[in-house]
Amino acid sequence: MRFEARLVGADGKKIQRLDIGSGAEAEDFQKAIEAANFTVTTVEAKPARRNPQAPFTTSTLQQEASRKLGFAPAHTMRIAQRLYEGIDIGGETTGLITYMRTDGVQIDGSAITQARKVIGEDYGNAYVPDAPRQYQTKAKNAQEAHEAIRPTDLSRRPAEMRRRLDTDQARLYELIWIRTIASQMEIGRARTHHRRYRGEGRLPRAGTARLRPGRSSSTAFSRSTRKARTTTATTRIRAACPP
Numbered sequence: 001m002r003f004e005a006r007l008v009g010a011d012g013k014k015i016q017r018l019d020i021g022s023g024a025e026a027e028d029f030q031k032a033i034e035a036a037n038f039t040v041t042t043v044e045a046k047p048a049r050r051n052p053q054a055p056f057t058t059s060t061l062q063q064e065a066s067r068k069l070g071f072a073p074a075h076t077m078r079i080a081q082r083l084y085e086g087i088d089i090g091g092e093t094t095g096l097i098t099y100m101r102t103d104g105v106q107i108d109g110s111a112i113t114q115a116r117k118v119i120g121e122d123y124g125n126a127y128v129p130d131a132p133r134q135y136q137t138k139a140k141n142a143q144e145a146h147e148a149i150r151p152t153d154l155s156r157r158p159a160e161m162r163r164r165l166d167t168d169q170a171r172l173y174e175l176i177w178i179r180t181i182a183s184q185m186e187i188g189r190a191r192t193h194h195r196r197y198r199g200e201g202r203l204p205r206a207g208t209a210r211l212r213p214g215r216s217s218s219t220a221f222s223r224s225t226r227k228a229r230t231t232t233a234t235t236r237i238r239a240a241c242p243p
Contacts (some may be wrong), residue, residue: 050188054105054135055148102146105135115184129186150180
């Protein structure tokens with residue numbers, strides 16, 4: 001079985017966030033870890049709760065479209081403009097999303113009511129919270145004249161709109177629809193499992209990293225043409241799990 005784990009100590013000593021100070025040290029740790037045999041020593045299960053995120057503002061839409069769809073911000077805004085201006089539905093030009101330049105995270109009460117109805121129909125009443133969720137922006141000097149970016153009609157499911165939109169339009173519309181619906185859902189509940197491993201083998205000693213002024217502490221080093229983030233010293237290790 002294969003797990004992803006974070007290196008937290010070596011030779012009985014705790015490894016702090018910036019203790020691995022160079023690419024060469026990171027590679028030494030990688031080689032030692034890959035050569036070692038690991039066993040699971042403890043397994044701890046904890047309940048976890050995750051609150052839904054607020055509906056999209058202009059900046060969060062650009063960030064999420066870049067992360068999930070690979071869209072450049074300018075491309076995202078061009079598509080959003082087209083969705084806002086509208087497409088032909090039944091011989092009439094219909095706007096599919098609200099205004100896309102906004103800092104507001106609040107949405108209209110009628111949209112909240114519709115979102116709760118769609119959640120109950122598509123996912124079940126267990127996913128509808130007892131009270132509607134209200135959001136407020138935390139940004140100073142935010143322009144909240146407009147509400148958050150959302151579909152103008154949440155009953156227009158993404159699957160239905162795919163045949164009316166081009167590929168990128170459909171993908172962005174789905175992203176906005178999902179975020180709006182998710183923002184009115186019940187808190188997510190899950191169970192996380194924390195496993196601690198012990199390895200047989202010698203690991204190199206960690207030094208202290210010196211950072212240049214103004215650089216992020218999240219420093220990356222190259223590793224066999226692939227980047228490895230040594231702030232977390234994360235690597236994939238093979239773990240021998242007890243039956």
